Amino acid sequence: MSGVTLNKVVKRYGNVQVIHGVDLKIEDGEFCVFVGPSGCGKSTLMRMVAGLEETTEGRIEIGDRDVTRMDPAERGVAMVFQTYALYPHMTVEENMGFGLKMTGHPKAEIKSKVAEASRILKLDPFLARKPAALSGGQRQRVAIGRAIVRGPEVFLFDEPLSNLDAELRVEMRVEIARLHNDIGATMIYVTHDQVEAMTLADKIVVLRLGRIEQVGAPLDLYRDPDNKFVAGFIGSPAMNFLDAVVTADGKVEVPALKTSVAVPVTLPAAGTKVILGIRPEHVDVTEGDALSIELTEALGGVSYDYIQADTGERLIVEERGDHRAAPGTRVSLSFDPGRAYLFDADTEARIR
Structure with a gap:
């Protein structure tokens, strides 16, 4: 060979x-x-x-x-x-x-x-x-x-x-x-x-x-x-991508999620537009009113929630266990910032 x-x-x-x-x-x-x-x-x-x-x-x-x-x-x-x-x-x-x-x-x-x-x-x-x-x-x-x-x-x-x-x-x-x-x-x-x-x-x-x-x-x-x-x-369902901007206090503001997160990477200058990526399996659905669930696909051991933010951006979130959020429910999303990815908004290269 x-x-x-x-x-x-x-x-x-x-x-x-x-x-x-x-x-x-x-x-x-x-x-x-x-x-x-x-x-x-x-x-x-x-x-x-x-x-x-x-x-x-x-x-x-x-x-x-x-x-x-x-x-x-x-x-x-x-x-x-x-x-x-x-x-x-x-x-x-x-x-x-x-x-x-x-x-x-x-x-x-x-x-x-x-x-x-x-x-x-x-x-x-x-x-x-x-x-x-x-x-x-x-x-x-x-x-x-x-x-x-x-x-x-x-x-x-x-x-x-x-x-x-x-x-x-x-x-x-x-x-x-x-x-x-x-x-x-x-x-x-x-x-x-x-x-x-x-x-x-x-x-x-x-x-x-x-x-x-x-x-x-x-x-x-x-x-x-x-x-x-x-x-x-790479990854199924695909990674979620959301528009974001670097803030003066060293965080990343994500309008779609109505929150700011401290992503552990070397950030560009304040005001720089970036893209935040987070995989569906790394997001948790919590009680809140930030986003609306449009559709839920129940596949047995796992379900996928299709969510639209007020900004018009869409996300997919994976849920496991017996609880499933119903369509029309208003929720908030949380995730470990260490699992988030940042990309340059212009070149789409990874920010590490």
């Missing part, structure tokens, strides 16, 4: 630049997730690693090889797509072994590798079936099995769970995590779903408009975001 290194990688379509000098190192055996909103360049970046998109500038290495100008078949990668791309007239066994058959591998070797992939993915009962007789999750496992039998240095997953329903997505997340633990391969996974990123990744790469916003372990990005974009993208 091998790691992947991107060095000042650029992608242009004509005069339009979509990837802007990306530098990234993915260690051997690491599970790296590219995450970001639609159009951020995550799939383009993966396709450049695969060789399906030409690299305009920069260098891509897999292991100790420069693969920047190599054909996809020479790079030692295998890709699992959003669509299963299975041959409908072939059985599961034939689909999984087809790539090796086309490259002239002996039948015995193909059979052995398909059997091993089938064992790992628990596909033995389905080897004689054709794709039409499989569920969506089973088809995706066959597509993953087809990648495994090739014995690649790097596995690439391009939003492989997008076509599955919610229950199957959870099941397949577990399957992919188990697969990584079993074979220890380097894996790059693209998704717009930050829950998938948080649950699967050793390393998350947050992308926006073709640039890396931050790289780190899931909980590091959750606890220590560099800017408002990363803070809002």
